[in-house]
Amino acid sequence: MELSRDEEDALAGRKGEAIASAYRILVAIGEATGASRLVPVKWAHVSGVNYNTIGDAGAQFLDKFSRNAKVAVKTTVNPMGYDRSHQEDIPSKFQEKQSSIVSSYERMGVTPSFTCTPYEVFDIPEEGSMVSFAESNAAVFSNSLLGLKTNKESALSALASSVTGKAPLSDLRLEDARAPKVGIKVDFKFESELDYGLLGYFAGKMVKDSSVAFDIPKPSTIEAKALSAAIGTSGSCGMFTLGDTKEKISFGKKEAEAVMDELSTADDGDVITLGSPQLGMNELDLLAKATGGKKFDRRCMIFCSRAIHNQAAKVGLTGKLEKAGAEFMCDSCTCLTPYVTKEKYDSVVSNSIKGAYYLNNSNKVKVALRDIRTIAEDYAK
Amino acid sequence: MIIVNCKKIVGGSGEGPAIVTTQPINFLAMVDAKTGRITDQKHELYDKSLKGAVLVFPYAVGSSVGAYAIFSLKEYGDAPSAVVCTKADITTASGCAIADIPVVDLPDGAPAIKQGAITRVEADSGVIRVKV
Numbered sequence: 221m222e223l224s225r226d227e228e229d230a231l232a233g234r235k236g237e238a239i240a241s242a243y244r245i246l247v248a249i250g251e252a253t254g255a256s257r258l259v260p261v262k263w264a265h266v267s268g269v270n271y272n273t274i275g276d277a278g279a280q281f282l283d284k285f286s287r288n289a290k291v292a293v294k295t296t297v298n299p300m301g302y303d304r305s306h307q308e309d310i311p312s313k314f315q316e317k318q319s320s321i322v323s324s325y326e327r328m329g330v331t332p333s334f335t336c337t338p339y340e341v342f343d344i345p346e347e348g349s350m351v352s353f354a355e356s357n358a359a360v361f362s363n364s365l366l367g368l369k370t371n372k373e374s375a376l377s378a379l380a381s382s383v384t385g386k387a388p389l390s391d392l393r394l395e396d397a398r399a400p401k402v403g404i405k406v407d408f409k410f411e412s413e414l415d416y417g418l419l420g421y422f423a424g425k426m427v428k429d430s431s432v433a434f435d436i437p438k439p440s441t442i443e444a445k446a447l448s449a450a451i452g453t454s455g456s457c458g459m460f461t462l463g464d465t466k467e468k469i470s471f472g473k474k475e476a477e478a479v480m481d482e483l484s485t486a487d488d489g490d491v492i493t494l495g496s497p498q499l500g501m502n503e504l505d506l507l508a509k510a511t512g513g514k515k516f517d518r519r520c521m522i523f524c525s526r527a528i529h530n531q532a533a534k535v536g537l538t539g540k541l542e543k544a545g546a547e548f549m550c551d552s553c554t555c556l557t558p559y560v561t562k563e564k565y566d567s568v569v570s571n572s573i574k575g576a577y578y579l580n581n582s583n584k585v586k587v588a589l590r591d592i593r594t595i596a597e598d599y600a601k
Numbered sequence: 602m603i604i605v606n607c608k609k610i611v612g613g614s615g616e617g618p619a620i621v622t623t624q625p626i627n628f629l630a631m632v633d634a635k636t637g638r639i640t641d642q643k644h645e646l647y648d649k650s651l652k653g654a655v656l657v658f659p660y661a662v663g664s665s666v667g668a669y670a671i672f673s674l675k676e677y678g679d680a681p682s683a684v685v686c687t688k689a690d691i692t693t694a695s696g697c698a699i700a701d702i703p704v705v706d707l708p709d710g711a712p713a714i715k716q717g718a719i720t721r722v723e724a725d726s727g728v729i730r731v732k733v
Binding site for chain 2: 241244245247248249251252253267268273274275276277278280281354355356371372373374375376377378380453454455456555578581582
């Protein structure tokens with residue numbers, strides 16, 4: 221990969237150690253992806269905010285890094301571990317470490333978005349814009365439906381982009397990788413967003429390329445979010461298109477059931493957790509309508525961004541759902557949240573494939589998978 | 602001694618017994634940073650320790666924060682001494698760049714590295730030396 225004189229200087233440490241390490245990251249990922257050069261990006265979305273995802277080593281790294289670097293482009297950040305206005309029994313050590321991480325990012329000048337759906341909260345740049353998104357559901361959604369160009373960045377590569385304003389020109393930033401060679405031949409009746417999650421998880425597992433095609437009509441936003449999050453969870457695929465390809469892999473009832481068998485590991489759950497990705501206005505609307513005037517018979521935690529919460533509050537949507545007994549947890553999401561531990565809960569009810577994967581494997585809590593409408597029908601009485 | 606040509610992804614040198622797998626690794630979900638051991642019972646490297654080894658694997662999968670998991674391994678002293686990939690991915694490259702762990706890519710048709718073989722990776726020269 222070729223670097224400009226300015227970039228060489230930065231790599232050599234002439235702009236400080238933090239920028240040098242950012243360029244070391246960009247050079248490494250550039251070599252890995254066969255990039256010819258670096259290009260400017262308009263927006264970086266950084267993951268690695270929840271203390272449970274980066275741990276003490278990560279928190280210490282960010283503390284040091286943030287004292288020597290500021291963001292060079294608009295930078296938004298992923299959810300943290302919990303909602304600071306709902307501390308509950310979150311251990312004080314977790315709170316301190318989480319606070320340190322938040323301070324580090326704020327010191328760098330990020331937009332304190334704490335959302336995994338920045339595409340639902342912020343203005344979208346024009347089609348064709350280069351961005352650097354670490355949150356996999358956001359990378360897939362933005363590549364596939366918004367015409368933005370990003371690779372499935374790691375937390376560190378997006379961080380590197382945030383302070384340099386650059387990313388390697390490779391893979392999904394180039395048209396060749398964006399045109400899928402393999403497609404999924406879908407022989408399945410979709411009944412909910414959960415079904416799109418099953419398809420996405422299957423596709424991510426089966427397709428090693430950066431992009432995949434689905435021979436299905438355009439999904440709704442709720443369906444596309446579920447599809448994107450699931451694709452991002454199971455493999456390296458970072459984009460889908462809608463259409464046909466020569467080489468096809470079949471997805472039908474059998475394949476869907478196999479994913480359900482893997483991820484739906486309980487018949488029922490002690491608590492309902494909705495997120496992964498954080499809920500948007502569409503999901504909140506759907507949930508409110510499906511709940512009717514009834515009340516949830518168990519704790520129902522709705523994870524959404526503070527921005528969406530504010531929007532929903534203005535139209536009375538949060539009030540409706542709170543009346544049904546739901547609780548809003550802002551700035552956080554299901555994946556690796558300290559709200560959900562195996563000490564507190566044996567199993568949870570979730571509508572998210574991505575959520576189910578991490579709840580099962582990382583939180584070590586079983587999951588009863590149901591779509592949003594079924595959750596409302598089964599548990600609101 | 603077998604000499605295998607390779608492509609530098611992250612520079613530096615490292616040596617150790619090869620730990621070889623054809624299965625991708627999810628560093629966040631499958632590796633205990635505090636011990637360097639693979640914790641996923643379904644993985645063929647289950648319970649093996651990465652500490653001081655030359656990890657030979659296809660690529661990383663899973664969460665974007667896997668890069669921090671690799672960094673944590675180094676901080677806790679359990680990191681591999683070098684990493685050899687079939688096709689290095691962004692998580693592996695970025696995590697190892699920050700953790701100063703050399704990474705190289707194997708070309709197609711490269712000879713297989715035997716499980717346990719003492720292996721030296723010299724990323725800057727683009728060479729892997731495997732003791733037979």
